[in-house]
Amino acid sequence: MIAQPGAGSPAGANVGSAAGPLSGIIVVDLTRVLAGPFCTMLLADLGARVIKVENPRSGDDSRAYGPFINGKSGYFIAQNRGKESIALDLKNPDDQAILHRLLRRADVLVENFRPGTMARLGFGQESLKLLYPQLIYAATSGFGQTGPYADRPAYDIIAQAMGGIMSLTGHEGSPPTRVGASIGDLGAGLFTALGIVSALHHRSRTGEGIAVDVAMLDSQLALLENAIARYYSTGTSPKPLGARHPSIAPFEAYEVADGHIVIACGNDPLFRQFCRAVGHDQLADDPLFATNTKRSENVVALKAAMEAFLKTQTRQYWLDLLGKAGIPSAPINDVEQAINDPQVRHRKVVLPLDDASVAPLEVAGSPIKFSAYPVPEKRPRAPDLDEDRARILADFP
Amino acid sequence: MIAQPGAGSPAGANVGSAAGPLSGIIVVDLTRVLAGPFCTMLLADLGARVIKVENPRSGDDSRAYGPFINGKSGYFIAQNRGKESIALDLKNPDDQAILHRLLRRADVLVENFRPGTMARLGFGQESLKLLYPQLIYAATSGFGQTGPYADRPAYDIIAQAMGGIMSLTGHEGSPPTRVGASIGDLGAGLFTALGIVSALHHRSRTGEGIAVDVAMLDSQLALLENAIARYYSTGTSPKPLGARHPSIAPFEAYEVADGHIVIACGNDPLFRQFCRAVGHDQLADDPLFATNTKRSENVVALKAAMEAFLKTQTRQYWLDLLGKAGIPSAPINDVEQAINDPQVRHRKVVLPLDDASVAPLEVAGSPIKFSAYPVPEKRPRAPDLDEDRARILADFP
Known part of the structure; x- marks a missing residue:
């Protein structure tokens, strides 16, 4: 052997x-x-x-x-x-x-x-x-x-x-x-x-x-994740959803004063925490948005309600505020931003190549x-x- | 031990x-x-x-x-x-x-x-x-x-x-x-x-x-595949390209009479073979499209030239013709089409679940x-x- x-x-x-x-x-x-x-x-x-x-x-x-x-x-x-x-x-x-x-x-x-x-x-x-x-x-x-x-x-x-x-x-x-x-x-x-x-x-x-x-x-x-199950559940093939999640809301890209950020609240307590952090407690009390199921049904109205105030401030403003409140949120990084992110640097995910002929190429x-x-x-x-x-x-x- | x-x-x-x-x-x-x-x-x-x-x-x-x-x-x-x-x-x-x-x-x-x-x-x-x-x-x-x-x-x-x-x-x-x-x-x-x-x-x-x-x-x-190398090569972050490949052409979705199909020719002989199959040899002779590098530079003109004739026939017509000629091409399947594809069935990728309570769910x-x-x-x-x-x-x- x-x-x-x-x-x-x-x-x-x-x-x-x-x-x-x-x-x-x-x-x-x-x-x-x-x-x-x-x-x-x-x-x-x-x-x-x-x-x-x-x-x-x-x-x-x-x-x-x-x-x-x-x-x-x-x-x-x-x-x-x-x-x-x-x-x-x-x-x-x-x-x-x-x-x-x-x-x-x-x-x-x-x-x-x-x-x-x-x-x-x-x-x-x-x-x-x-x-x-x-x-x-x-x-x-x-x-x-x-x-x-x-x-x-x-x-x-x-x-x-x-x-x-x-x-x-x-x-x-x-x-x-x-x-x-x-x-x-x-x-x-x-x-x-x-x-x-x-x-x-x-x-x-x-x-x-x-x-x-x-x-x-x-x-x-x-x-394909759960897309096959979604097909069997409804009998029709799922459609593209832009940046949106098929069954969680809020969970997509939102427009702010100078571009977009992503925000994701995977459960009701987190959504309530989000509403408190942005100073709009009334959103969490609105019957349209009270549960994840309701928010998913009313996802277009939810997005409009959120962007009404999100658009008044910049990406940096919201990311600082949401970050401090522990709300999952992030910038949409381009490649330059992604590879220079402090966490990516700390984790040594992207590293220089040991080849002077192509310096400063990293991989x-x-x-x-x-x-x-x-x-x-x-x-x-x-x-x-x-x-x-x-x-x-x-x-x- | x-x-x-x-x-x-x-x-x-x-x-x-x-x-x-x-x-x-x-x-x-x-x-x-x-x-x-x-x-x-x-x-x-x-x-x-x-x-x-x-x-x-x-x-x-x-x-x-x-x-x-x-x-x-x-x-x-x-x-x-x-x-x-x-x-x-x-x-x-x-x-x-x-x-x-x-x-x-x-x-x-x-x-x-x-x-x-x-x-x-x-x-x-x-x-x-x-x-x-x-x-x-x-x-x-x-x-x-x-x-x-x-x-x-x-x-x-x-x-x-x-x-x-x-x-x-x-x-x-x-x-x-x-x-x-x-x-x-x-x-x-x-x-x-x-x-x-x-x-x-x-x-x-x-x-x-x-x-x-x-x-x-x-x-x-x-x-990220080669996107980091693309950033280092040009000094700017790559942009989204729709359905297009960053460095190979033709390699994207093309409009036909009843929707879209994808066609991909990864090298010059394959592109020439494609042109012959569709009855447009002159495309392969055009200096704008003679090499992959030229086709990538002129990718918008290439797409227009291809769609001019592709639009005259249906998906099925082109997929049959290109399939017989050995040109990499495919329909853009929705989930129902993907899971019922004969090759997917043959390979037993998608199978019934051993659970009568959710039949006919497959995974x-x-x-x-x-x-x-x-x-x-x-x-x-x-x-x-x-x-x-x-x-x-x-x-x-």
Whole structure:
């Protein structure tokens, strides 16, 4: 039984990534662009050694995607920091032999080709299972490894559109609205990472490497929250609600003198506390607004009543006042404001990259903090194409 | 060293949940409402036994949230299926003793109280670590366990607003737009689950139970994708783009005769293939649209040129034609369409609930498929308050 082939071996030593609960785990990463690379970056942040295998011509497609910072792709850097790179032509027998050297000692293989591609290259999951019974084979794809759409191409917006989230996002009557980050890819990447680490747990009990199959479309369905229940409750599909919550009020964006702020009161006592804080106790006594159910029914009137006084003062005025009163409220931060927020700084969520060539570029790190591992002060750089070939070949003889 | 206290013991037997890689793991779940319950539902879907501890008065707040289906909360069901329930008053010494009986054999405790609450109840992480060195203590909160905002209350929209995602979602000039599912909560729940399973891996190597600390705000920053790089590249915060991708074109929603469809061509050959399929080869030859960079610069002109012919035919016409040509394209499904899609049905993502009292309610399941575990045909029901008390007390003497 090969329970932890990478643990403690030189081949499993972290080079680019920080120490973490997955230290010693070796991930062979055949993924490109976003869903797969996001998944393996999460694994690197958790301490795994991630060896990115790229095509020798130009590497990961996303090396050519903007935005560019001093000639380097910020898109690529943001998803590939902390990994090592080796260029292999998977159709070339010599390079295939090198991939086999890696897989012999690897814990995890991750790929996001279209289903069938790996088998055509001679690296199908079934044949690898015979050669490397310890290996966890994880595939992330648009539609999954099975089903009528398995062979179809997909991008983030395809998953967002088919999975229902676009039908819930935006303002009613406005043109279609995509979630402003690629949640179709990122969701699948997160679920794939969760599947891989769960498979590591399975292997530590049984010695068996298993296959993990995650689809972008499936992941979107799993992130619809209570929208499916709302459909079954009413018999009609829920509509987009702008910034509003479907069943809690107040819970949305409100206009103030110089823009908008968000305010959320999840229960009746909190709403009463809000009314007292803003000097409008009578709102809480109004039968129209007495309970969350009533406020949800009369949400348009509630918003008008609130904005009547909110508009008379600025964001800063209200955020100070509501903050002191303990009312959940916040500014709508742009990216610059979000990454410079004192709490974000304190938590070291966004950190400088350890790469002078793109300074002062910063990147978001893993949001998972463990008592056993300190948060690093910098994030490791992203590799140039084939940069780590010599060390990788030496480590995997 | 207590490596796997729950594995194989009767106390770790799955009651509500399916077999999976986490079978044998016992999770004591003190969470309420959304981020925490979503996390522990993911763990139940992975095979863990999740024991939900609720206050005896009314249980999880979300039992009172709509939509209601035959008097039961669809909101609660959607996040709590497959768990067991016991009602404990955490301020009552007798009930505290019962919680200690659970924790003695548990692998994981998850809570989403405001920081400090658990310590005031006598169950702070430091003191539990001394009593139960094998226990993984996971906390998910609005702002995390540390930093200037640690004590602040938070809801989904607070995290979405502060974390930057709202500034990227919607159409420029339109009122603020929230992502139409509670990605502030769901993101934190996913990262917490990933942290917990990673901590299980750490424990299997070291015997040590560690603490996991995840914040909703931090999780939003980690889901900004390349928006931070875009900010550093230009010096200004990115704006919302409607349904458009920031650096790929065509990649958005397009108007057709009877609504909209999405089309995405991630590289130049695919765009040429699209132009041929729709009978407009000249578009691919136009210098304005010759490369992805040019198409991104001229994205408004590109959209106008495409919609000029797209508007002449229906959604079905174009989806059939583009589908046959292998061009990534999709309808914008509402929830009813999404859950009834043939691929979604084939993948068993959305499944009936094993609860006749709310039939025909269906729920989304885990999107992670493992070769070692079959996908169930139904999802287990959600517990009534305190429903599993007798069995739990017998299992944890």
